[in-house]
Amino acid sequence: MNIIVVDKCTNYCKYCFASNEMAKNNAKAALKEENIPILLDFISNSGSNFELNIIGGEPFLYLELPYLLEKLLELCNVSKICIFTGGIVPSKLIAKISELDTTRINFLFNLNEKKDYKTEKEYNLVLQNFDLILGYGFKATFGYNIYEKEFNYQEILQVCREYGSTYLRWTIAFPELTKNPYTQTLLPEEYQLVSSRVADFLEEAYQSGIDAALDCPIPKCFFTHEQLGRIALTQPFTINSIKSCGPVIDVTPDLEVFRCYALADLKRTKLTDFNNFQEVVTYYEKNIDELYGVPQTFEYCSTCEFALNKTCYGGCIAHSPNSVGKRISEEDLLREMFSYFQANDFGKAEQFFAANKIALNKNPVANYLMSFVAEKNNDLKQAKTFTRRSIMLSQSFNNIEKYKERLKNLNEPVKKAV
Known part of the structure; x- marks a missing residue:
């Protein structure tokens, strides 16, 4: 979960993914002290090993940052706090948190290429503050956003080597759902033009002993199969993120929430x-x-197996705003499927499951219902298979008990008539 503590920034990234959100407020919006207890209660109710990101804007512009971090560290279920910073801040602001728990707080420094800073002094300040953080005993890593075709990855990797960083977080810059004409990102039609350069970047990172971890997922077709094979062998933190994404959850200073900045x-x-x-x-x-x-990222998405089985979102959902709301929910599909059972139309239920198998194949309730269809068709083996799958897929204790009873009944030998 990302906590946006302030919506103003000291940086001016051309690819900024928060430009629309920050533009909503003329005055600097910051997390109010009276909202902190509400936030803390919410976090304390959110399970063990809870991880948080403190973001902005620039978090160090938030004057209550030391107080907030102290309060968060008092929560025993908070296992890690990562502070996202652009690094263009006075070093005295960083010094204010120098005595906090270095085992549970780490930093992600958003590093741009030197040409993207207004002055060389600002660029040097970012690196100076990175070194300062390490000197305090905190773990820190660099984050790198690719927003143009001719990006200079050698410069970024050289910084990683010089500062001893063996881990680099990277991504392709994506647009916001509401396009900002002043924001620059790579367009989908440019992906094939840049993919070889990205593959070279990942290879050089590997040769330098640097694990490159992909942040926002890219389309599965971004790389060629040959490139994917090499990346799978050398950069597992990248290959494991080439998939569909999930809700990130951003919390604004006013305690509003949204799925992610793009949406x-x-x-x-x-x-x-x-x-x-x-x-x-x-x-x-x-x-x-x-x-x-x-x-709708590419024309061929309409027939792509990975788009159809929802393991690829075509990159970012923001590429395909008209696709939001175009799929029938699993809940509605189950409701329709169950209606055929109520009408004793098992054949229709079987046809419906087959037509919607991509959506329902991993749904425990749908598999449970299909076990009755299989039994009706005198296919006891398949009925057991559906029921076993229901048990393995279900997260509900009560439902699992029901499925167990169903499997028990199916396993009981049929008594022969005397």
Whole structure:
């Protein structure tokens, strides 16, 4: 979960993914002290090993940052706090948190190429503050955003080597749902032009002993199969993120929540509408992800197996705003499927499951229902298979008990008539 503590920044990234959000406020919006207890209660209800990102804007512009961090560290379920910074801040602001727990707080420094800073002095300040953080005993890493075709990855990797960084977070810059004419990102039609250079970047990172971790997922077709094979062998933190994404959850200074910055204006609501983090994730899964149809990033998305089985979103959902809400939810599909059972039309139920197999194949309830269809067709073996799958897929204790009983009944030998 990302906590946006302030919406103003000291940097001016050409690819900024928060430009629309920050432009909404003429005055600097910051997390109010009276909202901190509400936030803390929410986090404390969100399960063990909870990880947080403190973001902005520039978090060090938030004057209550030391106080907020102290309060967060008092929560025993908070296992890690990462502070996202552009690094263009007075070193005295960083010194204010120098005595905090270095085992639970780390830093991600957003590093641009030297040409992207207004002055060389600002660029040097970023590196100076990175070194300062390490001197205090905190772990820190660099983050790198690719927003143009001729990006200078050698410069970024050289900085990593010089500062001893063996881990680099990177991504392709994506647009916001509401396009900002002043923001520069790579267009999907440019991906094939840049993919070889990105592959070279990942290879050189590997040769330098640097693990490159992909942040926002890119389309599965971004690289060639040959490139993907090499990346799978050398950069597992990248290959594992070439998939569909999920809700990130950003919390604004006013305690509003949205799925991610790219979709900040879509299904926006209040943190106080939920009891914990999982409830927010479920809300966005049901209202955005489950309803997201076939991506429109490329023409061939309409027939791509990975777009159809939802393991690829065509990169960012923001590429395909018209696809949001175009898919029937699993809940509605189950409702229709169950209606055929109520009408004793098992044949129709079987046809419906087959037609919607991509959406329903991993749904425990749908598999449970299909076990009855298989039994009706005198296919006891298949009925057991569906029931076993229901048990393995279900997260509900009560449902698992029901499925267990179903499997028990199916396993009982049929008594022969005397």
